[in-house]
Amino acid sequence: MVEALLTTVNLNKSYVEADRDIPVIRGLNMEVNPGEYLVIMGSSGSGKSSLLYLLGGMDTPSSGSVLVGRSAVEGLNEQERARMRRDRIGFVFQDFNLIPHLTILENILVAGYLLEKPRKRVIERAHQLMSLVGIEKLANRRPAQTSGGEQQRCAIARALINDPDILLADEPTGSLNAAASSSILELFDTIHRAGQTLVLVTHELSAACRGQRVGYIHHGNLEEFHFPPDTSLGDREKVLFSWLSQRGW
Numbered sequence: 001m002v003e004a005l006l007t008t009v010n011l012n013k014s015y016v017e018a019d020r021d022i023p024v025i026r027g028l029n030m031e032v033n034p035g036e037y038l039v040i041m042g043s044s045g046s047g048k049s050s051l052l053y054l055l056g057g058m059d060t061p062s063s064g065s066v067l068v069g070r071s072a073v074e075g076l077n078e079q080e081r082a083r084m085r086r087d088r089i090g091f092v093f094q095d096f097n098l099i100p101h102l103t104i105l106e107n108i109l110v111a112g113y114l115l116e117k118p119r120k121r122v123i124e125r126a127h128q129l130m131s132l133v134g135i136e137k138l139a140n141r142r143p144a145q146t147s148g149g150e151q152q153r154c155a156i157a158r159a160l161i162n163d164p165d166i167l168l169a170d171e172p173t174g175s176l177n178a179a180a181s182s183s184i185l186e187l188f189d190t191i192h193r194a195g196q197t198l199v200l201v202t203h204e205l206s207a208a209c210r211g212q213r214v215g216y217i218h219h220g221n222l223e224e225f226h227f228p229p230d231t232s233l234g235d236r237e238k239v240l241f242s243w244l245s246q247r248g249w
């Protein structure tokens with residue numbers, strides 16, 4: 001049996017507001033398997049980002065477990081958790097989060113230098129990734145001198161510099177126009193075909209249809225949708241829309 005890369009066991013997350021517990025994730029059980037492309041959807045405020053942060057070890061559950069391989073994240077100390085995030089998880093955000101005074105190349109390298117790898121090897125890998133994501137000519141520009149789509153490509157290269165087991169992306173096309181958005185989704189398809197495991201949070205149907213399976217957060221839990229085999233992108237949108245509508249999306 002294939003071992004899941006990420007597993008949640010009875011995962012709960014509440015936020016405290018005015019001395020009251022507000023539950024967001026409630027007893028959620030899920031797995032992310034090697035090589036899969038999982039999409040997380042849900043209405044606004046349903047807990048998509050919260051779940052992604054828990055999966056990536058960037059936040060701590062109120063109770064329950066997130067297992068990365070066989071290691072429970074909540075059992076790790078701060079240093080071990082930082083190492084786990086650095087070595088195993090890549091994160092892409094809606095707002096790119098690049099460092100403005102560094103060049104595109106330097107933004108990618110910074111994440112790579114955190115690992116104890118030879119510098120030469122990190123620089124080679126950064127150039128390979130810039131070529132993969134199509135920004136090799138922009139290496140010496142600062143983020144402000146590039147478009148939103150190019151900045152997101154840089155952020156994707158940065159997230160891949162340590163060859164993470166899983167790439168987690170939180171609304172990565174949310175700040176982009178339609179053309180840039182669709183080219184980023186094509187880039188995700190390419191990365192996925194090359195074997196990268198992906199978890200994408202999105203509220204866009206067209207983006208969700210690129211995945212293999214959709215998890216819809218409903219009342220703090222995850223309901224799963226599997227696309228019927230051999231359906232066109234257009235038909236995938238129709239069946240997913242119909243399934244989501246039944247759940248009040």
Ligand SMILES: Nc1ncnc2c1ncn2[C@@H]1O[C@H](COP(=O)(O)OP(=O)(O)OP(=O)(O)O)[C@@H](O)[C@H]1O
Nearest residue numbers: 015016017024042043044045046047048049050051
């Ligand atoms: N640090 C926090 N403290 C208190 N409440 C929070 C905190 N972070 C998130 N929340 C609340 O938890 C709920 C889920 O937030 P989350 O950002 O995970 O939802 P989301 O599905 O990603 O939303 P959106 O699609 O609007 O980005 C929301 O009601 C939000 O206001």
